[in-house]
Amino acid sequence: MSDLETLNPILPRHFRDVLGAFATGVVVVTTNGSGGRPVGLTINSFNSVSLDPPLILWSLALKAPSLPAFQASNVFNINILAEHQEALGRRFATPAENKFADVDHAPGLNGAPVLADTAAHMECRVYARYPGGDHEIYVGEVTALQDRGHAPLVYHRGGFRRLHGG
DSSP: OTTOOOOSSOOHHHHHHHHTTSOEEOEEEEEEOGGGOEEEEEEOOEEEEETTTTEEEEEEETTOTTHHHHHHOSEEEEEEOBGGGHHHHHHTTSOOSOTTTTOOEEEOTTSSEEETTOSEEEEEEEEEEEEETTEEEEEEEEEEEEEOOOOBEEEETTEEEEOOOO
16 A cells, blocks of 8 residues: 555546556446437446446546536436447547537437437436536436447547457
8 A cells, every 4th residue: 555645635647547447337428318319428427326226327527518418408318328439428428519410319208319220228317416626426217218239339548449259
């Protein structure tokens, strides 16, 4: 433990680098914005919360252009990207206006976009929202879900990765 760093304050860049040691799945969270326009962004701040009721959570930066759309909506969808969808992960990580152009998607049962051919997806209604520093934390109650059986896309140390069997 002699290498333990106790910085005061903890530097954001160093904090982010250390968090990068934790491999995560890659999710595109989607909803509908004004006029029914589809809105989505890539996140890796996703995890399960509860089995009964089925709850998940994710967080959204307060400076994200899509924040108003998510704040105005009571539903969203979690699209867990498959390993062949790195280009989608990159596309939805940008602040581009029309991220859905030429992207195969359809409305889910809750009306929010579901991306085609993902590893899995979950349709959610907002269960709670909480402040979380420079982010807003969303807790969603899962109302429908599908596992398509594809291997997931993974994010680790600042890059997209694929799982290798072994």
